[in-house]
Amino acid sequence: MNNGKNGFLTSKQRRKIRNNMTGYAFILPNLIGYTIFVFIPVIFSFVLSVMSWDGSQRPMTFVGLANFADIFGDRIFRGTLVHTVSYALMTVVPTLILALLLAVLLNNKIKGVAVFRTAFYFPYIASIVAVGAVWNMLFQPDFGPVNEILKFFGVANPPRWVVDKDWAMVAVSIVSVWKYMGYYMIVYLAALQGISNSLYEAASIDGANGWQKLLYITVPMLTPTTFFVLIMLTIQCFKVFDLVYVMTGGGPGNATKTLVNYIYEKAFTSWEFGPASAGAIVLFAIVLAITLIQFSGEKKWSKDL
Amino acid sequence: MRKRQLMAVVMAAACGTLVACGGGSTAPAESQGGAAPTTAASSGQDSGSGQAQAGASGGKQVLSVTTWDNESSPQFQAIIDAYEEKNPNVEIKIIDTSADEYNNSLGISLSAAQPDPDVIWVKDMGSMLQMADKEQLMPIDDFIAKDNFDMSIYKGAAEQLMYNGKAYALPYRNDWYVLYYNKDLFDAAGVEYPSNDMTWEEYYDLAAKMTSGEGSSKVYGSHNHTWQALVTNWAVQDGKHTVVEKDYSFMKHWYEEALALQDAGYIQDYSTLKTANIHYSSVFKNQQCAMMPMGTWFIATMMQSQQEGETDFNWGVARIPHPSDTETGYTVGALTPVAISAFTDQPDLAWDFIKFASSEEAAEILAEQGVFTGIPSEAALQTIASAELFPEGESNVEALEYVHYSFDRPLDPQIEEIRTVLNEVHEMIMIHSYSVDEGIAELTERVAEIKGWN
Structure with a gap:
């Protein structure tokens, strides 16, 4: 058996094949799932984006780039791009700053720190449907708690939040910040553990106060993490669907309709899979661009450190 | 190198699958389309075969x-x-x-x-x-x-x-639209029940008369659910228009009236209903409104509710009010x-x-x-009418008769897409983000885009 010249392969080659096979067997379950539920659908949506198809058994027809022309000619679609970008702008920076501040505060050895960490993390694991429904009640324009508090502080005409076309997206952003800052707080907390204490000690000897330490040690040392958080948050914002769907359904009118809401509506209300897939490709292009920025940035930051 | 080869294989396999899928999905479509009637016809000769x-x-x-x-x-x-x-x-x-x-x-x-x-x-x-x-x-x-x-x-x-x-x-x-009313509330207010021959103007007056109380104990004269149908239905009730039109100015009057009812506080505010996601049945069952235009499907809901002891007040049904230029018995349904x-x-x-x-x-x-x-x-x-829990009285039975019936939406293949527009504009008008004129202009424009009328 093991005389080394059995058949066509050396024992070394056979061992290698066996090893590879074992490796493939281990990744197979995941790979099958990934192929069926992610890879093939992704390829399929690329194909669909140049086809006209209504989801029936009738043949698809090739229409080239007409679907893209169709959606870019649709002002509802252009509106969703604006809404999505404005949502990202209103969400990303506040989430980032609040997550950082929370992490710095909860990195101290104060009493009950575990309770606070849990409390701030909790919204992240709460069901988005429940969160959306509860916040909708808090934002109720006439007797909701949020507006009652604003009135108490002398705001005569508080915004009508989710039923005001100018404020609905702000309301969704606030809920999003509240929900996701806990998660990024944990990311920052992990990164904070990696900053050497000696830096702070040296700064203390030089007479730096707490604020200066935060600004000149913590923030610069966290730059790679901040960059990571920034990219993840931005991608997440462009993919927003569930929170909008639950809170406003894209309304009032279409004031909070985002890119993914548009894709969903095109696909499953109008059954126009071509334009819907074209919209998905646009989203893919945006996310890809952000990811490429991240890749190049990652190289830069890792070189710096 | 090896990685790249593997990728190429995977890609090729995936493309192969896709092509197979594409081909597969077209072939049965054609045979299906052709085969279905023949199957029907041939198996028809021998109905026992199944x-x-x-x-x-x-x-x-x-x-x-x-x-x-x-x-x-x-x-x-x-x-x-x-x-x-x-x-x-x-x-x-x-x-x-x-x-x-x-x-x-x-x-x-x-x-x-x-x-x-x-x-x-x-x-x-x-x-x-x-x-x-x-x-x-x-x-x-x-x-x-x-x-x-x-x-x-x-x-x-x-x-x-x-x-x-x-x-x-x-x-x-x-199912078609009728007007439900809470007899107990009318009795308490000493107001006569809604009649089967009532114009919309008379209905607005009645809604005003039946509104009472403040805050959480307020009883509204009537109740419009958030559906666009609760306004547009009355615009098509006379059968002269449908909700797919080149010009939507015929809806102007009906939106103005709905807003007037809402702004006077005779019906609940659209924003409140929307944000709190309030179901119309709970409003009527909790006796928060004296009247409610709703489809005949709600009769079964009310009867079931009475049966289960969820509600025990007296209620009645009247014909839906009619525009002043039509007779009574014009209704809208599906x-x-x-x-x-x-x-x-x-x-x-x-x-x-x-x-x-x-x-x-x-x-x-x-x-x-x-x-x-x-x-x-x-x-x-x-x-x-003779069901145990159906409201007593001849007028309730008469309420279920109609002389003219319009569909709430026409048989238009793009109606679902058009309804999205109707809903969005309805919402914007009801929350005062659009004036009625702006809403009607947008409706006219966007429906024309969908229908390719431009």
């Missing part, structure tokens, strides 16, 4: 049907039970979905072209047209011809469900069709089932539950 097959496989025949919110309404279960009782060798498998998700989930499952479901209860006529356009419904003309099926029992409703000259469904339910999937493996059994579901016998069963069917008959009307 049963013979089932006998051979040694079990019951299984028929799968799709329903929505089956738990909360007796409308499907009563018919399913009755059919199973009559046909002991048939077992009916229910595929239930929540009403909100029904059209989506049904559409997706039909895309798979599987033999299940066999029978489809169609939630609204718009989705029936979408499915018919996508060749997912089996035309039933051959069955009708074969059985010499008498469509006249539906008094024209079945013909109204025809699309492109083909029949795709039988009318299962028929049919609920029942159809057969184009991919069914049991076309004969499915036909037998939908025939039963829309038969006079089924109409009688449904009438006992307070449900109106596609067969308008004096007997069914009397059954509903």
Whole structure:
């Protein structure tokens, strides 16, 4: 058996094949799932984006780039791009700053720190449907708690939040910040553990106060993490669907309709899979661009450190 | 290098699968389209063949049907039970979905072209047209011809469900708008009940008169649910317009009136209903409104509610108010069709089932539950009127008669897309983000875009 010249392969080659096979067997379950539920659908949506198809058994027809022309000619679609970008702008920076501040505060050895960490993390694991429904009640324009508090502080005409076309997206952003800052707080907390204490000690000897330490040690040392958080948050914002769907359904009118809401509506209300897939490709292009920025940035930051 | 080779293999395999998929999905489509009628016709010659097959496989025949919110309404279960009782060798498998998700989930499952479901209860006529356009419904003309099926029992409703000259469904339910009112609240206020011959102007006055109280104990004169139908229906009530038009200025008056009611506080604010996601039935059941325009399906809901002891106040039904230039008895409504999937493996059994579901016998069963069917008959009307929990008094029975019936939406293949626009604009107008004129301008423009009228 093991005389080394059995058949066509050396024992070394056979061992290698066996090893590879074992490796493939281990990744197979995941790979099958990934192929069926992610890879093939992704390829399929690329194909669909140049086809006209209504989801029936009738043949698809090739229409080239007409679907893209169709959606870019649709002002509802252009509106969703604006809404999505404005949502990202209103969400990303506040989430980032609040997550950082929370992490710095909860990195101290104060009493009950575990309770606070849990409390701030909790919204992240709460069901988005429940969160959306509860916040909708808090934002109720006439007797909701949020507006009652604003009135108490002398705001005569508080915004009508989710039923005001100018404020609905702000309301969704606030809920999003509240929900996701806990998660990024944990990311920052992990990164904070990696900053050497000696830096702070040296700064203390030089007479730096707490604020200066935060600004000149913590923030610069966290730059790679901040960059990571920034990219993840931005991608997440462009993919927003569930929170909008639950809170406003894209309304009032279409004031909070985002890119993914548009894709969903095109696909499953109008059954126009071509334009819907074209919209998905646009989203893919945006996310890809952000990811490429991240890749190049990652190289830069890792070189710096 | 190796990695790249592997990727190439994976890509090639994936493309191969796709091509196979593409080819696969076209071929059956053509054969299906051509085959369906022949299957129907050939198996028609031997109607016992289906049963013979089932006998051979040694079990019951299984028929799968799709329903929505089956738990909360007796409308499907009563018919399913009755059919199973009559046909002991048939077992009916229910595929239930929540009403909100029904059209989506049904559409997706039909895309798979599987033999299940066999029978489809169609939630609204718009989705029936979408499915018919996508060749997912089996035309039933051959069955009708074969059985010499008498469509006249539906008094024209079945013909109204025809699309492109083909029949795709039988009318299962028929619902139209009436005005519900809370007798106890009217008695307490010493105001006469709404009459069956009331103009919309008289209704507005009555709503004003019946509004009382403040804060959480406020009782509103009437209640408009958030649906766009609660405004646009009255605009099409006279039968001169539909909700798909080149010019929407005919809706201006109705939006102004709805806003006037809302701004005067005679009906609940749209924003409140929307943000708190309030269901109309809870408003009426909790006696927060004295009147409520709503479809006849709500009769069964109220009867069930009284039966279960959820509510115990006295309520009544009147005809929906009418525009001053029409007579009383003009109403707006919609049919609920029942159809057969184009991919069914049991076309004969499915036909037998939908025939039963829309038969006079089924109409009688449904009438006992307070449900109106596609067969308008004096007997069914009397059954509903004599049901134990139906409000007493001749005027309530008279309220259920109509002289003119407009569809709430026309049979337009793009109606679902147009309804999205109607809903969005409705919302913008009701929250005062648009003036009525701005809303109507946008409606006119966007519907013209969808219809390609520009």
